[in-house]
Amino acid sequence: MIFTHRQAGVNLNQKSCKLMKYRSLNLTFAILCVVAHKELSQAQTSELYMIYSPNVISPYGNTYVYQGGHLVRSWNHANPYEVAPAVAGGTVVAGQAALEGGTVRQAALYNPGTEYTLAGVPTGTHYGAIANTYDAASDGNSIYGWNLVTASLVRYDLNWHVQATLFSLGAGYSYTYMGIAYDLQNNSVWLSPWSTGSIDSRGRLYDYSLDGHLLGTLSLANPLSTGNGLAYDPADNTLWFFNWTDQRYEQYSTAGQLLGTMTGMSRIYGAEFAIVPEPSALALLGAVLILRRRCPLRRN
Numbered sequence: 001m002i003f004t005h006r007q008a009g010v011n012l013n014q015k016s017c018k019l020m021k022y023r024s025l026n027l028t029f030a031i032l033c034v035v036a037h038k039e040l041s042q043a044q045t046s047e048l049y050m051i052y053s054p055n056v057i058s059p060y061g062n063t064y065v066y067q068g069g070h071l072v073r074s075w076n077h078a079n080p081y082e083v084a085p086a087v088a089g090g091t092v093v094a095g096q097a098a099l100e101g102g103t104v105r106q107a108a109l110y111n112p113g114t115e116y117t118l119a120g121v122p123t124g125t126h127y128g129a130i131a132n133t134y135d136a137a138s139d140g141n142s143i144y145g146w147n148l149v150t151a152s153l154v155r156y157d158l159n160w161h162v163q164a165t166l167f168s169l170g171a172g173y174s175y176t177y178m179g180i181a182y183d184l185q186n187n188s189v190w191l192s193p194w195s196t197g198s199i200d201s202r203g204r205l206y207d208y209s210l211d212g213h214l215l216g217t218l219s220l221a222n223p224l225s226t227g228n229g230l231a232y233d234p235a236d237n238t239l240w241f242f243n244w245t246d247q248r249y250e251q252y253s254t255a256g257q258l259l260g261t262m263t264g265m266s267r268i269y270g271a272e273f274a275i276v277p278e279p280s281a282l283a284l285l286g287a288v289l290i291l292r293r294r295c296p297l298r299r300n
Contacts, residue, residue: 044066044067044068044069044233044240044251044262045068045233045235045236046067046233046234046235046273046274047065047066047067047072047273047274048065048066048067048231048233048240048271048272048273049063049064049065049085049087049104049271049272049273049274050063050064050065050066050229050231050242050265050268050270050271051063051064051082051083051084051085051106051229051268051269051270051271052064052265052266052267052268052269053081053082053083053267053269054267055267059080059081060076060077060079060080061077061082061083061269062074062075062076062077063075063077063085063104063106063116063120064265065118066262069262071264073119073120074120075116075119075120075121077106077114078114078116078122079108079111079112079113079114079126080108080110080111081108081109081110081111082106082107082108082113082114083106083107083108083109083133083134083135083269083270084106084107084108084113084130084133084134084135084136084145084269084270085104085105085106085107085136085270085271085272086104086105086106086107086136086137086138086143086158086160086272087102087103087104087105087118087138087272087273087274087275088102088103088105088138088140088143088158088274088275089101089102089103089158102118102274103115103116103117103118103123104116104117104118104120105127105143105158105159105160106270107127107129107130107133107136107145107160108127108129108130109129109130109131109132109133109134110129110131111129112126112127112128112129113126113127113128113129113130113160114126114127115127118274125159127159127160128160130145130156130160131147131149132147132148132149132150133145133146133147133148133154134146134148134178134179134228134269134270135178135179135180135192135228135229135230135269135270135271136180136270136272137180137181137182137189137230137231137232137272138158138182138272138275139182139184139275140275141158142155142156142157142158142163143155143156143157143158143160144156144166144180144182144189145180146177146178146179146180146189146191148174148175148177148178148194149174149175150168150171150174151168151169151170151171151172151173151174151176151177152165152166152167152168152169153165153166153167153168153180153189153208153210153212154166166210166211166212167208167210167211167212168212169212172197172198172199173197173199174197174198175194175195175196175197176193176194176195176197176199176201177191177192177193177194177201177206178191178192178193178194178226178227178228179191179192179194179227179228179229179230179241179242179270179271180192180230181230181231181232181239181240182232182275183207183232183254184232184234184275185234185237185254186207186215186254187209187210188207188208188209188210188215189207189208189210190205190206190207190208190218190230190232190239191205191206191208191230192205192206192226192227192228192229192230192241193205193206193225193226193227194226194227194228195226196226201226202223202224202225202226203219203220203222203223203224203225204217204218204219204220205217205218205220205230205239205241205252206218218239218252218254218255218256219256220241220243220250220252221250221258222243222245222246224245225243225244225245225246226243226244226245227241227242227243227244227245227268228242228244228268228269228270228271229241229242229249229268229269229270229271230242230271231271231272231273232273233273234273234275235273237253237254238251238252238253238254238259239251239252239253239254240252240271240273242265242268242271244267247263247265247266248261248262248263249261249262249263249265249268250262
């Protein structure tokens with residue numbers, strides 16, 4: 001399909017409407033039409049929250065927030081060993097790639113983690129320690145954490161309470177993957193290579209279904225690279241990976257094209273773009289009605 005994007009909303013051209021006339025318009029197709037109007041951009045459109053930690057001896061780190069390739073704000077952590085962030089809650093601010101009312105929910109390895117406002121102010125809420133988890137991702141309703149040692153995908157609620165272990169790859173995969181990102185379009189998770197165990201995972205990102213099937217891989221620019229700080233930007237369907245080997249952020253399309261790099265940071269552990277909870281049924285119904293008016297159906 002061909003879509004154009006304007007500030008007033010989705011603008012479908014004649015070719016798009018013709019294609020739609022030959023299919024029954026159902027809810028799933030309507031949702032896809034609403035999401036697909038965003039053009040793939042090589043610029044960083046959303047706020048990227050990333051966690052820097054100096055080392056295990058001096059474990060108090062910082063959260064940096066980048067947008068458009070520039071640092072827009074940062075804060076010092078309230079507790080040590082906070083490395084896995086989830087950014088969720090709130091609503092999208094009109095006309096901006098930012099949340100209003102959301103929070104940054106940072107888990108810590110060996111002690112309580114901390115919730116912060118998007119400006120970095122602690123809210124007073126704390127979370128239990130989450131061992132061996134150096135990155136996290138969210139779909140807006142749950143948090144997904146990757147356990148580096150047990151090689152397991154664990155689902156938490158938005159307050160870091162364990163809900164279920166979705167799959168485990170077994171002891172042979174210990175220290176194979178570290179970073180995690182949740183792919184909203186594919187309902188899957190991407191894992192980044194750490195490769196300090198028995199399996200050589202360098203130079204690729206790995207796409208797994210939520211029940212543990214390997215769906216595919218993406219080749220990185222440097223075939224020897226390892227890293228963490230993996231994040232999925234739903235605004236343009238791109239993946240952001242912090243390459244520890246070359247000490248830079250790399251942006252990729254989910255098809256594997258390197259779109260750009262960003263430097264000026266180091267030792268990034270967890271990273272996450274702000275995720276908004278899924279739209280309500282009423283909002284989806286409104287989207288269906290709008291598309292029906294713009295592209296009336298006709299029977300063959």
